[in-house]
Amino acid sequence: MLFQDLDLIEPLLKALQTEGYTQPTPIQEQSIPSILQGKDLLGCAQTGTGKTAAFAIPMLQLLSKPHQNTKVHKTVKALVLTPTRELAIQIEESFKAYGKNLPLRHLVIFGGVGQKAQTDALHRGVDILVATPGRLLDLMNQGFINLKDIELFVLDEADRMLDMGFIHDVKKVIAKLPAIRQTLFFSATMPKEIQSLADTILRNPVKVEVTPVSSTAEKIQQQMFFVEKNDKKDLLLHLLKDKTIETALVFARTKHGSDRIVKDLIKAGIKAEAIHGNKSQNARQRALTNFKAKVTRILVATDIAARGIDVDELAYVINYELPNIPETYVHRIGRTGRAGLSGTAFSFCDSEEKEFLDDIEKLIGLKIPVTEDHPYAMSWQSLLAGAAEAKAKGKTKPARGARPSRPDRSDRAQRAPRSEREPNLSGAKKAPSAAGTGKKKWFSKNKPKNTNS
Numbered sequence: 001m002l003f004q005d006l007d008l009i010e011p012l013l014k015a016l017q018t019e020g021y022t023q024p025t026p027i028q029e030q031s032i033p034s035i036l037q038g039k040d041l042l043g044c045a046q047t048g049t050g051k052t053a054a055f056a057i058p059m060l061q062l063l064s065k066p067h068q069n070t071k072v073h074k075t076v077k078a079l080v081l082t083p084t085r086e087l088a089i090q091i092e093e094s095f096k097a098y099g100k101n102l103p104l105r106h107l108v109i110f111g112g113v114g115q116k117a118q119t120d121a122l123h124r125g126v127d128i129l130v131a132t133p134g135r136l137l138d139l140m141n142q143g144f145i146n147l148k149d150i151e152l153f154v155l156d157e158a159d160r161m162l163d164m165g166f167i168h169d170v171k172k173v174i175a176k177l178p179a180i181r182q183t184l185f186f187s188a189t190m191p192k193e194i195q196s197l198a199d200t201i202l203r204n205p206v207k208v209e210v211t212p213v214s215s216t217a218e219k220i221q222q223q224m225f226f227v228e229k230n231d232k233k234d235l236l237l238h239l240l241k242d243k244t245i246e247t248a249l250v251f252a253r254t255k256h257g258s259d260r261i262v263k264d265l266i267k268a269g270i271k272a273e274a275i276h277g278n279k280s281q282n283a284r285q286r287a288l289t290n291f292k293a294k295v296t297r298i299l300v301a302t303d304i305a306a307r308g309i310d311v312d313e314l315a316y317v318i319n320y321e322l323p324n325i326p327e328t329y330v331h332r333i334g335r336t337g338r339a340g341l342s343g344t345a346f347s348f349c350d351s352e353e354k355e356f357l358d359d360i361e362k363l364i365g366l367k368i369p370v371t372e373d374h375p376y377a378m379s380w381q382s383l384l385a386g387a388a389e390a391k392a393k394g395k396t397k398p399a400r401g402a403r404p405s406r407p408d409r410s411d412r413a414q415r416a417p418r419s420e421r422e423p424n425l426s427g428a429k430k431a432p433s434a435a436g437t438g439k440k441k442w443f444s445k446n447k448p449k450n451t452n453s
């Protein structure tokens with residue numbers, strides 16, 4: 001199927017051509033016709049499947065129809081609610097790219113920055129608003145935003161909203177929406193609370209499911225490195241001697257930890273920056289821009305960035321520490337191998353993380369190959385012995401559902417506002433079980449260059 005077959009208007013087709021998109025991804029193919037017909041949608045999909053375009057393209061088309069009611073001219077007609085600033089920015093960039101030949105105005109709002117530029121833009125008039133929940137409620141309470149003319153509402157990454165503790169804010173926003181509207185609901189997983197929220201806000205939705213969380217891992221080449229905790233730094237430097245690794249996204253569990261990795265890398269002459277919730281919005285955006293431009297070779301991120309970062313052709317993800325929630329592993333490595341390209345994920349596992357490795361392998365349904373060909377290799381036996389010893393000493397890291405270990409108390413004084421904090425992992429729910437369930441993949445070996453991000 002081609003985009004031409006989807007009944008899209010010429011300005012959109014032209015923009016998609018500029019983006020280099022020819023074929024819709026499965027989620028786009030399945031969602032766009034239903035959304036254009038005005039139906040509600042329940043999409044079980046995560047980033048990397050093309051879900052942003054799946055809702056943005058038909059929304060732009062629907063909103064381009066002439067509006068009879070001139071009063072709605074200056075009010076917001078479509079709202080996209082998304083959990084993180086990075087995602088919000090990327091979604092707005094998508095509206096900008098796909099809507100470049102249309103006269104619709106869009107705006108992105110999020111916390112952690114001054115509100116003046118945002119309220120000024122709202123005064124000028126906005127058709128499509130992309131927002132994170134905290135800042136949206138804030139500006140609504142101050143009277144800058146009224147949702148009474150919303151025709152289209154998108155709830156993006158609903159499960160992530162739950163994980164991050166935003167679900168009550170989301171419900172408050174929903175309470176202010178007009179009853180008659182079209183709702184598009186996206187979530188990578190469907191925990192009970194999210195399913196019941198979907199049931200209450202959707203009317204006869206069309207259901208679309210692509211690439212369940214556990215299956216995304218399959219197209220990514222994964223390698224596990226057993227290593228002592230104290231050797232992780234040297235192992236990272238050793239791997240980065242390979243100049244074919246042009247850029248890599250390194251995941252650390254804590255903000256403090258990611259700053260430390262950046263320091264070590266810089267000391268070794270490797271350009272690196274950190275991106276996490278304690279960095280100002282500007283610093284985060286700058287770090288992301290530098291990384292995309294390959295000015296910075298290594299971007300070290302905490303999990304708040306895991307779903308938000310969309311870097312075209314990112315070939316390497318390195319898990320410096322294994323996450324205690326197995327789905328997080330899949331989300332992290334899903335930053336590479338996007339849009340059908342291949343990707344490699346290296347993971348470091350020390351004795352205390354052995355349990356996390358077991359959970360991850362159970363979720364993805366495969367044993368991650370172990371690489372022993374490096375100077376810091378720890379044998380499987382040593383890993384097991386260390387794991388048993390750590391367990392006996394009560395030193396294993398908290399399992400899923402518990403708070404992350406070693407909370408970053410050092411920077412509590414400058415604790416970021418709620419909307420900027422690292423996700424509250426305690427709310428995380430299990431993903432749909434491994435292989436099989438309605439699995440549909442989108443492979444395109446020759447993915448055209450996307451100029452959108």
Ligand code: AMP
Nearest residue numbers: 021023024025047048049050051052339
């Ligand atoms: P998303 O799942 O929305 O985060 O999109 C994943 C990536 O795929 C983004 O870089 C998009 O720009 C890109 N993309 C989305 N749809 C298409 C398409 N039909 N053809 C090529 N690239 C696409």
